[in-house]
Amino acid sequence: MKARFAAFAAMLVLSAxxxxxxxxxxxxxxxxxxxxxxxxxxxxxxxxxxxxxxxxDPTFAAAYNxxxxxxxxxxxxxKARKAYEKALQLDPxxxxxxQNYDLFKEINDRTGQKSxxx
Amino acid sequence: xxGPARNRTASRLALAxxxxxxxxxxxxxxxxxxxxxxxxxxxxxxxxxPFQRVLVAGFVSGGSDDVDANLETVRLLRSxxxxxxxxxxxxxxVMPLNEIAQDQSKPAGATNDSTAAEPQAAASSSDPxxxxxxIKEEKDLEPYERLFANTSYWKNIGEEYQNPLIVTGTVxxxxxxxxxxxxxxxxxxxxxxxxxxxxxxxxxxxxGFVLRPKFVFIDGRTGATMYxxxxxxxxxxxxxQNTPALSSYFELMDRLVPSFLSALSSQKIxxxxxxxx
Numbered sequence: 001m002k003a004r005f006a007a008f009a010a011m012l013v014l015s016a017x018x019x020x021x022x023x024x025x026x027x028x029x030x031x032x033x034x035x036x037x038x039x040x041x042x043x044x045x046x047x048x049x050x051x052x053x054x055x056x057d058p059t060f061a062a063a064y065n066x067x068x069x070x071x072x073x074x075x076x077x078x079k080a081r082k083a084y085e086k087a088l089q090l091d092p093x094x095x096x097x098x099q100n101y102d103l104f105k106e107i108n109d110r111t112g113q114k115s116x117x118x
Numbered sequence: 119x120x121g122p123a124r125n126r127t128a129s130r131l132a133l134a135x136x137x138x139x140x141x142x143x144x145x146x147x148x149x150x151x152x153x154x155x156x157x158x159x160x161x162x163x164x165x166x167x168p169f170q171r172v173l174v175a176g177f178v179s180g181g182s183d184d185v186d187a188n189l190e191t192v193r194l195l196r197s198x199x200x201x202x203x204x205x206x207x208x209x210x211x212v213m214p215l216n217e218i219a220q221d222q223s224k225p226a227g228a229t230n231d232s233t234a235a236e237p238q239a240a241a242s243s244s245d246p247x248x249x250x251x252x253i254k255e256e257k258d259l260e261p262y263e264r265l266f267a268n269t270s271y272w273k274n275i276g277e278e279y280q281n282p283l284i285v286t287g288t289v290x291x292x293x294x295x296x297x298x299x300x301x302x303x304x305x306x307x308x309x310x311x312x313x314x315x316x317x318x319x320x321x322x323x324x325x326g327f328v329l330r331p332k333f334v335f336i337d338g339r340t341g342a343t344m345y346x347x348x349x350x351x352x353x354x355x356x357x358x359q360n361t362p363a364l365s366s367y368f369e370l371m372d373r374l375v376p377s378f379l380s381a382l383s384s385q386k387i388x389x390x391x392x393x394x395x
Contacts, residue, residue, distance in 0.1 A: 028395060035152055035393050062149060062394035069391045075159035096151060096392045107158050107387050 027057035031066055038066075043073050061091035065100060077108050150395045157386040164335060164345050164381050171282035172205040172382075173338065175275065176213030178262040180253020181292030182327070184363035188212060191289050191331065191371070198375055203383040208279055215286065216253070219265040223249050256330060259288045266334045269341035276338025283382075284336040287346065291367055295325045296354055326354035327363065329370040333378055347381065349374045 034049030047070040053063035068083035084101040091097060166172075174195045179187035192212045200207045250258045265271070272284060304318045332348040351370045355361050379385055 031395050035395055038154060038393065039152070066393050066395075069154070069156060069393060072158050072391070073156045075161070077158075094394075096394060100391045103389055103391065107160070107389070 023057045024060065027053040027060045027063055030056065031060070031063050034066060034070070038070065043070055046070050047074065059090055061087045061094060061097065064090065065094075065097045068104070069100065072104055072107075077104075080104060081108060152393045152395070153390050154393050155388065156391050157388050160380050160385045160387060162381060162383050163347075166203075166205065166283055166382055169281075169283040169338075170206060171208055171280065172199055172203070172285060173208045173210060173275070173279050173282045174199065174285045175210075176215045176286060177331070178215045178219060178253070178259060178265065178288045179290070180216070180258060181255075181290045182363055185291055185367045187289040187291045187367070188215065190364070190367060194368075194371055194375070195285060195378065198379060199382070202379050202385075205283065205382070208282055210279065213286075215265065216262070219262045220249055222265060222268065222271070223261075253290065255292065256290055259290055259332075262288060263332075266336070266343055266346075271341065272336045272338070273341030276336075276341060279338065281339045283344075284338050285333060286336060287332045287334040289332075290328070290330040291363075291370075292328055293325065293363075294328045294352060294354070295323070295357075297321070297323045300324070323357040324354040325357050326352060326361075327366045327370065328352040329367065329374070331371075331374065333381070335381065345381065347377075349377060 030049045030053035034046040034053065037043075037049065038046035047067065050063055050067035050070055053060060054067060057063065064083045064087035068080045068087060071077070071080035071083060081104070084097070084104060087097045088094070088101060174192050177188045177191050179191070181187065189212055196207050196209075199205060249261050253259055253262075266286065275284060276282065298321070299319045300322045301317050301319055303315045306314045306316060308314065328350070329352070330348070330350045332346060334346040335344045336342065337344050351373050353366055353370055376385060376387065
């Protein structure tokens with residue numbers, strides 16, 4: 001009985017993991033391409049790639065992080081905030097995402113500072 | 119024979135599954151990172167398109183006698199606007215706004231000589247709306263803010279300079295002392311000569327300055343306030359350290375200038391972020 005259960009579990013994992021790995025693998029390719037073009041200054045292309053990556057794998061925190069940086073660079077601060085928050089929601093313990101987000105918030109808070117009048 | 123063979127097959131499958139799972143987890147967790155420079159564009163808070171010129175008129179100032187906060191703020195903002203905005207900066211004498219506000223608060227017909235000033239000072243002790251003669255703290259500045267609501271005054275100034283955008287406000291630059299625990303890093307070497315840095319909390323007397331500017335943007339065509347924004351920054355040093363007041367003033371203003379400029383013109387804020395793969 002135990003052996004049957006182990007075999008069943010093994011089959012289940014084996015059948016599920018290639019699909020997971022495929023999605024993550026494809027998303028990682030998009031993310032890597034995005035990083036490559038961002039490093040050359042082609043931020044719009046990079047954003048397109050990272051948007052594709054989060055479409056392919058909506059659980060990929062790194063892709064959301066990179067997308068947030070892309071939006072930030074383009075001045076789309078609302079979109080950047082949402083993407084950072086999603087990245088942190090997916091990977092709350094990631095210190096690099098947290099650090100990026102803190103730096104972003106510093107700018108965002110400054111620009112959104114409340115005026116005294118009008 | 120069948121029982122053990124089946125068990126072996128199941129064990130192999132379980133092992134294979136474990137390997138596959140490890141591969142998936144490794145794929146998911148093995149993260150490369152790349153530092154990248156970013157320049158975040160910030161849209162201006164004010165629409166300054168109706169103006170071709172800007173007049174940094176002057177500031178109601180106080181706090182420290184070591185720095186003329188009115189003069190220094192006007193000079194600094196004019197020089198920043200010259201290089202970082204599209205507006206033409208008007209070179210004009212710095213307006214002594216403390217005195218102008220005092221004059222405006224005098225009842226009609228009062229003279230400006232020293233004999234008239236004494237009864238005025240005496241009256242100020244009983245009148246809560248009277249302007250304090252010297253500005254030492256934040257609350258002393260509040261009564262002066264009536265000056266910025268005087269639209270006819272600012273409209274006249276605007277007409278004189280061909281309807282520019284007028285920048286004015288208040289600046290308090292005051293000394294501050296504080297004491298408390300601060301974190302500092304202590305360098306240590308062990309018996310083998312290895313260096314180690316450990317954080318240590320120590321009690322310290324500190325002194326420094328607080329800078330609290332309020333920037334008021336006035337439409338020179340109407341005299342009306344378009345926008346205003348208040349900032350507050352402070353800097354503290356160990357009490358043994360002697361830092362000139364003027365260098366502290368510039369250090370604090372350096373922190374605020376990008377925010378001031380972002381009200382008038384689009385800015386790019388440079389920084390670095392970490393891309394993950």
